[in-house]
Amino acid sequence: MNKYRTHTCGELTIKDKSKDIFLSGWINKKRDHGNLLFLDLRDNYGITQCLIENSHPKFKEFEKLPLETVIKLNGKVLERSKDTINKELKTGEIEIAIVSYEVLGNTKELPLPIFSDQDYSEEIRLKYRFLDLRRKKIHQNIILRSKVISFIRSEMQKLGFLEFQTPILTSSSPEGARDFLVPSRLNPGKFYALPQAPQQFKQLIMVSGFDKYFQIAPCFRDEDARADRSPGEFYQLDLEMSFVEQKDVFEVVEKLMINVFNKFSNKKLLYKNFPQIPYSESMLKYGTDKPDLRNPLVINDFTEIFKRDDVSFDIFKKLVKKGSIVRGIVTKNTKDHPRSFFDGIDKWAKEQGASGLAYFTIEDNSGIKGKGPVGKFFSENSIKETMKISKAEVGDSIFLACGTIKDVEKILSEARDKIGRDLKVINYDSFAFCWIIDYPMFEEDEKSKKIVFSHNPFSMPQGNIKDINFSEPLKIKAYQYDIVCNGIELSSGAIRNHVPELMYKLFLVAGYDKKTVDKNFSGMINALSYGAPPHGGIAPGIDRIIMLLAEEKNIREVTMFPMNQNAQDLMMNAPSEINEEQLKELNLSIKKNK
Secondary structure, three states: OOOOOOOOOOOOOHHHOOOEEEEEEEEEEEEEOOOEEEEEEEEOOEEEEEEEEOOOOOHHHHHOOOOOOEEEEEEEEEEOOHHHOOOOOOOOOEEEEEEEEEEEEOOOOOOOOOOOOOOOOHHHHHHOHHHHOOOHHHHHHHHHHHHHHHHHHHHHHHOOOEEOOOOOOEOOOOOOOOOOEEEOOOOOOOEEEOOOOOHHHHHHHHHOOOOEEEEEEEEEEOOOOEOOEOOEEEEEEEEEEEOOOHHHHHHHHHHHHHHHHHHHOOOEEOOOOOOEEEHHHHHHHHOOOOOOOOOOOOEEEOHHHHHOOOEOOHHHHHHHHOOOEEEEEEEOOOOOOOHHHHHHHHHHHHHOOOOOOEEEEEEEOOOEEEEOOOHHHEOHHHHHHHHHHHOOOOOOEEEEEEEOHHHHHHHHHHHHHHHHHHHOOOOOOEEOEEEEEOOEOEEEOOOOOOEEEOOOOOEOEOOOHHHOOOOOHHHOEEOEEEEEEOOEEEEEEEEEOOOHHHHHHHHHHOOOOHHHHHHHOHHHHHHHOOOOOOEEEEOOEHHHHHHHHHOOOOHHHHOOOOOOOOOOEOOOOEOOOOOHHHHHHOOOOOOOOO
C-alpha cells in the first residue's frame, strides 16, 4: 500500500462509506463553523471535503494550518446529508472525518490566491507559475493539453504516420523570422540556430524514402509576443507526406481535426467538409485570409456603383476616379435599429483610424430609396443595382468604406467582427474550419517595390511547369494553403517544390541568384538533386488548437511555463548573464554599450 494515500482526492464515492482511508494533498479552502472545521483537500485528481471536530486534541493546531499546506490525513468516509451534497464534485456525496494528520510540506505566505481563478497580474502569475498552475482552470488546461497531444499521436499512427525527431541544433536560415543563435565551442566564431520549424528536415525525410512523417515539434523564433504565440518557442504538429496532391493533405488533416474537436469539445462543427476558399475571394468577402465563418456577414465590392451618373456621393466618386475602391457590409433586417447603432459603428471605425463608415438603409416607400445620412445620394436604379450585387433586400442596411484595397480590407474585416458581435449573429457555440487556397507565389513589397515570396519559397507553383510565365510573377499561384478555425490561423502548408531547376528560377525572380541559393539552402538543393518524390505537408499549431478547445484567448493560459512579453522567464530568471569562463570557452566577448 502507498504510505501517503489509499485513494486520490477525486476518487471516493458513496460506495466507500465507512472505509478508513488515507488522503494526501493541499489544503484548498477552510470553513470554520465553530464546533466544526471543514476543509477541502485538493490533489491533481479532484477535491474531497474533510472535517475535524473541536473536541479533537489537535483541533487548535490544525485550525492554524495555512492554505496550500501539504498534508496527509487518516479518516473515515461519511455519507453527507441530502441537503449538503455537492453535485459539482465527484466526491460530493461523502466527506472525511479526520482521525489524524501529518504535515508533509509547509508553505510561506501566498503571493496569489490558489482556490480562485480571478485575474491576477501577469508578472506575479509568471514569477510564481508553479503556484498559478495549481489553480483549477489553468491546471485543467494543461491536463487537456496532455490528453490532446496523446490523442493526436494515436490518431497519426492510425493514419500510417511514423514519428521522427529532427535536430534542434541546425544552421541559420535567411528566410522567415529572426533566429535564436547558439555559439559553437568546437567551431570558434560559428553558430548553430534553433529551428524556426523542421521545414527542411521534414522534406529531407521524404527524400530519404520515408512516406509519412510526423512529430510534435518545438519551434523557436526570436519575435515579439502575440496573444496567439508565445515569444521564443511554440509547438506544432509537423507532418509531411510523399506522392501526394493538395487534396490528400486536406483529407488527412480534416479527418484528424474532426476527431480531435469531437473528442475534446461539445461544440458543433459547422462543416464536415471544410470549405476551400481562394485567397483572393477570402480577401474580398472577409477582408482577411483568416476568416471567422461563424459570422454570416460578408463584404461586397460596390466600386462600379460609384462610377454611375445617378450616384451623387461626390466624396467617394472622386476617390474612385483616383483609384480607390468601395466595399461594404450588408446587415440583414436592421431597418428598425436605432440611429445610435449606426452612428456607433461609424464612430468606432474612426477610433480605429479610418475615416468612418458611410451607411444607409434600404426602404420601399413608393419606390426603392435609401434612408440615412448618405441614402439621398443614390437613385432608385443605383440602389437596385447595389441590391443585385449584394443580395440585399428592403429593410437591410449597408455600411460602406472607401480607400486603398489594404485600408478597406483592414477596416471592413474588423467591422465585420464588430458588427457581428453587436448584432449577436456569430455562432459562438461552434467551430468553423476552412482552407484558404491559391495563394500568390509572389507579391510586391510595399516599401522596396521589389518582388518577394508571399508565403513559402519552397512551394510548388500551380500549372504546367513548362508553361509558367516568369515575366509576370504576380500572376503565378502556388499550391500553398492555410487551415483556419474561428478566425485563427492554425497553420500554413504547401505542396513542395521538389525540382531544383524550377527552384532556381523562382528564387531568381525574388532576387536570389544560383550561387546564393546554393549557399543558403545547400542541404536541400543537394538532396533534391538525387531523386526527390513529389511531397507536401502542413504543421498545425498545438498551442492554438488547445486555445480553441479550452476557449482561451491568450496562449499563456495553455502553456505550462510561458515567457512574458519581453521574452523573459521570470520564474527561472532567464535570459541570464554568463561568467567570463563560459565566454572564454565559447571564444566570445561581450561588447558593452556606452
